Amino acid sequence: MKQYDFVIVGAGLFGAVFACEMKKIGKKCLVIDKRKHKGGNVYCEEIDDINVHKYGAHIFHTNDKKIWDYVNSFVQFNRYTNSPLANYKGKLYNLPFNMNTFYQLWGVKTPEEAKRKIREQVAASFENEPKNLEQQALSLVGEDIYNILIKGYTEKQWGRKAEDLPAFIIKRLPVRFTFDNNYFDDKYQGIPIGGYNKLIDGLLQGIEVRLEVDYFEDRPHWASIAERIVFTGKIDQFFEYKFGILEYRSLHFETERLEVENYQGNAVVNYTEAEVPYTRIIEHKHFEFGRQPNTVITKEYPCEWTPGIEPYYPINDEKNSNMFKQYQQLADKEANIIFGGRLAEYRYYDMHQVIGSALKKVETIKAIIL
Template sequence: MYDYLIVGAGLFGSVFAYEARLRGKHCLVIDKRAHIGGNVYTEPIEGINVHKYGAHIFHTNSKAIWDYVNQFVEFNRYTNAPVANYKGELYNLPFNMNTFNKLWGVITPDEAKQKIGEQRAEAGVSEPKNLEEQAISLVGTDIYEKLVKGYTEKQWGRSARDLPAFIIKRLPVRFTYDNNYFNDQYQGIPKGGYNVIVDKMLEGTEVRLQVDFFEQREELVKSAKKIVFTGMIDQYYDYRYGVLEYRSLQFETKVLSQTDNYQGNAVVNYTDRETPYTRVIEHKHFEFGTQAGTVITEEYPAEWKPGLEPYYPINDEKNNKIYKQYKALADQESDVIFGGRLGGYKYYDMHQVIAEALTAVERELGK
């Protein structure tokens, strides 16, 4: 009899398993995939750690969380500085003085602020009714047309005019010559990939892969006193109140053995509407690789449907209303703990998932 059946070997499940084992608990971790690590899994290809489910760059302002992950692995000094490609024109992200200089030739922050202010005034949007109007009211028309519109429409699979304004509550605008995408104090990539962290977290814990909880539910539930569930909360309750919606991603990875440097940067976003993918990831740059070849991944957004991986919860009014009904059921459970993006129907960064898992452990087992 296990103390905990942990469904999902991603970050939430792995942190919970590690902390429970430290407290003398007996856990079984299962995952329907053939590997541990969930979406942070890195697959070694040609000596390069390939981020199999999209770019994962660790960043946090919490020293406690930074110290926590550093107990498992040393992090490198990688700084996320993506580049936007709009029909062959390259711009720095997030929007900063380098971006504004390339767009308008301005040099000082005052000149950039004036240019954005003029475009906002010209647009005359007082109460944004959709995403397009919201974005223009924040950053003006030039930035919107070249760096927001196409990327956002590909990401969501619909026109920006048909998307609600709340999706873009704010857009990062910096009036400094700083290409660092994150403001967080701590940032980097684990040396050797994220697998090093998850392998150490699950060391000494029984793990079974390629096990679908729902196919063996009755037997698995009987094997443990409590369940930690990191899958889709609506699926757990057999879609009683309806299906929660997600956006998904599909990846096309290419090994370029004759090319040592494909794009000169780990992440390049394609912000025009015509290019079918949203970004290209060149994985070797995450760890400053010097391999003779390279591996790239094109990232294609997709409408989620059963059989695809759910990545981004669509936290609009309709879906949030459905989730609240499932959350009410979850709150009544005494032997089930829900966690992670799918269990909580919320977009989390990695440091947030770890913090949430540690909180769940403390609530359940104490410090």
């Protein structure tokens, strides 16, 4: 009989949900994480009574009422609605592309006028099957929207020219012919009142957590004290990069405390011109409708990922996808190792998808152990 039923590597959303659900059925869990804090990338750092999203803006949204009710059972969520702005050469445009955007671009006031303008630009700019991201975007929305709101932002995000990116990255572009600035279509949306740390603390309540512990420094030890390992880290690292290193894009953040009450009047402002090196500025207090006398902003700079920095966006091109399949085949052969989360599954997950994946994995494991 081993000391723990599960040692869970990673105190992010996947690991926290898995541990929480296993505790409910009487299983003993130990959660370890190499960082100094719980929560993975949803961790919030408090500055001047403002919950600062340390690893980029996290806005919870879902159409799944069960998942919405699940997270609200640990902490109440507020009514925050994501309505970002785009700044292009000093002019502001509403996102996502909607009638407000089209009025700002062209002065059109009716849906038919906007549709006609887009049809004209698409017909003038593109005729053939799209071969790259630039052609795909032009074929969907035409030159103005592409050049002002897509091109520069996308090239900064991926670190490559749009004509060198595959068309599948933009399978579709949301275009609304209503005056609606709500970025997400999902029925449920909000931010935990008091920040995401309250959600993580709720999930991990009563569960042993050890921080600043690197699983890879003593893998045999963790295997010796647990019936099963739940691994939420990089799957290629787990298998010692046997087939190569999976690629990611990463982010660099510059956070600044300002002695002004309100810096930009919105939580998220994207900067879509190529000449501005960051992709967006986050003003954190607006996520929770803060009225603090000071404010905190974060500039977000995309960058190439290198080992040692945080991997954010998997590069799901053909080469990396084929490499991941090889790692997945090895993972499927591991009887007592459970893989889950964005790094172990090499997928870009929204928060509700991570939680859904964890709950699904829990049901699979319950069927085996109960």
